[in-house]
Amino acid sequence: MDNQVRLLIVDDEEIIRIGCQRILEETYATVEVAENGRLGWERLQQEPFDLILLDLMMPEMGGLEVLEKVQALDPEMVVIMITGFATIETAVDAMRKGAYDYLPKPFTPEELRTKVSRGLEKRRLILQARALILERDRNLLECANEKSRTMTIINCLSEGLIATNRTGQIVLMNPAAIKMLRPQVDSVIGRTVSGLLGHPEQEKAIAEMLATVTATGAITQMEMQTCDERVLESHVSPILDDHGECLGTVTVLLDITQDKKIEKMKSDFVRLVSHELKAPVAAIAGYLNLIIDGLTASQPDKEKDIILRSRDKANALLDLINDLLDLSRSERNRSAGVQKRLDLGAVLTETVKFYHNEAQLRHLELALHLPTTIPPVVGDAEALGRVFANLIGNAIKYTPEGGRVDVELIQRDGWLAIAVRDTGMGIAPDEIKKIFDEFYRSRQVILQKIPGTGLGLSIAKQIVEAHRGYMEVESAVHQGSVFRAWFPIADALPTAAPVV
Numbered sequence: 001m002d003n004q005v006r007l008l009i010v011d012d013e014e015i016i017r018i019g020c021q022r023i024l025e026e027t028y029a030t031v032e033v034a035e036n037g038r039l040g041w042e043r044l045q046q047e048p049f050d051l052i053l054l055d056l057m058m059p060e061m062g063g064l065e066v067l068e069k070v071q072a073l074d075p076e077m078v079v080i081m082i083t084g085f086a087t088i089e090t091a092v093d094a095m096r097k098g099a100y101d102y103l104p105k106p107f108t109p110e111e112l113r114t115k116v117s118r119g120l121e122k123r124r125l126i127l128q129a130r131a132l133i134l135e136r137d138r139n140l141l142e143c144a145n146e147k148s149r150t151m152t153i154i155n156c157l158s159e160g161l162i163a164t165n166r167t168g169q170i171v172l173m174n175p176a177a178i179k180m181l182r183p184q185v186d187s188v189i190g191r192t193v194s195g196l197l198g199h200p201e202q203e204k205a206i207a208e209m210l211a212t213v214t215a216t217g218a219i220t221q222m223e224m225q226t227c228d229e230r231v232l233e234s235h236v237s238p239i240l241d242d243h244g245e246c247l248g249t250v251t252v253l254l255d256i257t258q259d260k261k262i263e264k265m266k267s268d269f270v271r272l273v274s275h276e277l278k279a280p281v282a283a284i285a286g287y288l289n290l291i292i293d294g295l296t297a298s299q300p301d302k303e304k305d306i307i308l309r310s311r312d313k314a315n316a317l318l319d320l321i322n323d324l325l326d327l328s329r330s331e332r333n334r335s336a337g338v339q340k341r342l343d344l345g346a347v348l349t350e351t352v353k354f355y356h357n358e359a360q361l362r363h364l365e366l367a368l369h370l371p372t373t374i375p376p377v378v379g380d381a382e383a384l385g386r387v388f389a390n391l392i393g394n395a396i397k398y399t400p401e402g403g404r405v406d407v408e409l410i411q412r413d414g415w416l417a418i419a420v421r422d423t424g425m426g427i428a429p430d431e432i433k434k435i436f437d438e439f440y441r442s443r444q445v446i447l448q449k450i451p452g453t454g455l456g457l458s459i460a461k462q463i464v465e466a467h468r469g470y471m472e473v474e475s476a477v478h479q480g481s482v483f484r485a486w487f488p489i490a491d492a493l494p495t496a497a498p499v500v
């Protein structure tokens, strides 16, 4: 007994209806009947059936009308038309309209069983095909989803990714790689690297590397410089199939320009610091040896001079170490936001007071000019005090006797500046940009042996920038300089830096 299939017999002739039902119930568990087209159609709408035996000529609703409705409801439902002799042509027409077969009256039980069994076999195949199509569609969809997911990930990578086939043709290049390499053509897919970067030597090196990786299967690494001076690190790996055969290469590109810069800065810094520290220490050691060896024992004046020079060198060393500490502190605190609303006038007054004696000793006029109202800025008073001390200290140090140093506060377009103007030695135009570099000292101050570390301005600049401000300088040799440190006024919303 086949419990799975469901049959419906729709015929107005009771003897046929009941006869067919009895015969088919021997084989199939669910065989229902309807005594006309309308009732049959109502039943079909309530539950699905696999096969319908449908009489062609019926009152109320004819077989062709039911067939049409069934086709719309479930085009894969198997319909066998039961026809009289007179309607054989209509039966053929019905098959054209979608009926599976027809059974002319009168028919034997065997003929009925055979047609129904063939019809059900057809239904089974239809359902199987439908399931396979669904499965295939689902797999295709999953496949498409997977592919688009992978592509989305590859396209979002900040690392460049390039895949090539065995012959070195590019099969994939993600946006990051395009941005890093800036290829000279619009479409790179299908091309080799040759002629792509506008740098034949580099292209040759890359092509050779890809060929080596394809031939040997070894992972390779290479550094290269782009046309716009950036440094890229590339890691090339072979793409191997299940049998270990190489299908091509995949290259990951990293932009290491910044790392390289930092690396260079670090080594320059270490070299400079060791040089700056070594010279005074060596000098002090030399002076001490002179005293220990007794070479100055009979010349107390010379000995005193040597001791004083040692002390100056030691003081210079202390200045340097203090500046280095400041430098590392301002670098560490670059993003720190422990900031208060400050009255820069008060900070400035304190600093100017501190330098008063020094200015007098050097016969310089030091004057502070403050406006009546000073808007607050947000910042760290101690750090800003160091900036002002550096600017005022420099102005005093680099201005010959008899000159003057004027310190003032200027306000413009939501910004407040402290300006330190001197009538000193000035800075040559080609050196102005460099004075904010660590350890840079102008030719003039080195020549005149004015002590200093070359670190003060670079520290000051970092502190000012950490306060969302900036520094500027104007200078003329032998006439003097003016340094300004600009800060945004608290509560004001400066749209752009003011034009001076």
Ligand code: ADP
Binding pocket: 390, 394, 395, 398, 422, 424, 425, 426, 427, 435, 436, 440, 441, 442, 443, 445, 451, 452, 453, 454, 455, 456, 457, 458, 481
């Ligand atoms: P230091 O004064 O210890 O050398 P700084 O970083 O403060 O270091 O200054 C760097 C260089 O900039 C100085 O060595 C000097 O050459 C130049 N400089 C700074 N301020 C002035 C100034 N007011 N007048 C002339 N040159 C200056």
